[in-house]
Amino acid sequence: MNAPLSHTALSPEQGPAPAATQAADLAALPLIEKWIAFATVSRDSNLALLDWTEAYLNDLGIHCSRTYDDSGQKANLWATLPAHDGETKVGGLVLSGHTDVVPVDGQPWDTDPFKVVIQGDKMYGRGVTDMKSFGAICLMMVPELLKRKLKRPIHLAFSYDEEVGCIGVRRMIADMQAQGFKPAGCIVGEPTGMQVVIAHKGKHSYQTTVHGFEAHSSLTPLGVNAVEIACEFVAKLKSMHRELVQNGPFDPIYDVPHTTIHTGVIAGGTALNIIPRQCEVTWEIRHHHMNTPEDLFARAKAFGESLVPAMQAVAPDTGITHELKSVLPGFATAADSEIAQLCFYCAEVDPASGAGKVSFGTEAALFHQAGVPTIVCGPGHIAQAHQPNEWVTLDQLAWCERFMRRLADRVCVA
Secondary structure, three states, X not given: OXXXXXXXXXXXXXXXXXXXXXXXXXXXXXXXXXXXXXXXXXXXXXXXXXXXXHHHHXXXXXXXXXXXXXXXXXXXXXXXXXXXXXXXXXXXXXXXXXXXXXXXXXXXXXXXXXXXXXXXOEEEOOOOOOOHHHHHHHHHHHHHHHHHOXXXXXXXXXXXXXXXXXXXXXXXXXXXXXXXXXXOEEEEXXXXXXXXXXXXXXXXXXXXXXXXXXXXXXXXXXXXXXXXXXXXHHHHHHHHHHHXXXXXXXXXXXXXXXXXXXEEEEEEOOOOOEOOOEEEEEEEEEEOOOOOHHHHHHXXXXXXXXXXXXXXXXXXXXXXXXXXXXXXXXXXXXXXXXXXXXXXXXXXXXXXXXXXXXXXXXXHHHHHHOOOOEEXXXXXXXXXXXXXXXEEEHHHHHHHHHHHHHHHHHHEOX
16 A cells, blocks of 8 residues: 655755756757657657657667557557666666647747747747657667666657547557566656656546437527536536535645546537537546545536436437546555655655645556556646647756666666
């Protein structure tokens, strides 16, 4: 059973405070520039980036393997740096990151999003924070890790389609297990401000569909207005969210200390003079360990069912249906675990106060679910992710490079 987590919420003031970093100080800069130049938006292929990365690793003598999606246009890349005694399967450490980025369509960028631009103390580009810089820094470290010889294997795990539901990593983990790899720990380099994140919330997403009955808008009593009923349902979701905000339960270590309920998309109706026949509501629950998403969904569903008798009194074939669209589990790793203690050392963070929990989901939950103790720690902040003019400070990148060099001190023979 995991040890109690009695740490503080993430704070950008924690950790070392070195002199301001210059671009010339970043050993990984050429690799970051290269990775950003591949426009691996989730709707498109990531194979060009993988081809380049695999060639880079092959030149260093590293074997790589891939797992593809059904189309063959996207893939995960798994690469193993063997231990000095030849061990490749057992007791290793996974360095994990996704290769896809979110779209830039319609965003007011001031620079080319697929070209690294450095202005002052910031680096701009799609993916500099979320999360190509971490992957590039891992690649930068490979020659040093090989030169210094590893006590245990290191695995690089680069996935596809994280941004659309952590899709690719599921196949990579299944293949990892099928091939007999048994890592002792995993570090997922999502943007945490280089703080050591030991837990994140889980997420359930749903699509609720109101099936109404069409009629001319001048004859409203003869129709069942799906949009209006959907709005009643959304209002109930908002009411439930307000209860969580006011009453909790609360876990103060999280950036948002309570479970949240959010409506993201609502679509229905065809014309003003037609009573809408159908309306779809897409919504989510992001929960911590003190709430059960199934119970919250049951409350929402029960409210919907309370609306159905009045609907069917007008038109018997009307109703409300629900579909569970996706599930991303939460995760929690003990703060005194080997992987957490290693990351506290590498990040130069005080274990007594440096652990955090976040509300956004990551692939860490899936590695954790597969029995691999996992930590999330990477450069940049989630507030800059998915934004126009996405940026990361040079100091954050330098901090990540120091993290990797301190990791080498722990995992290398020399």
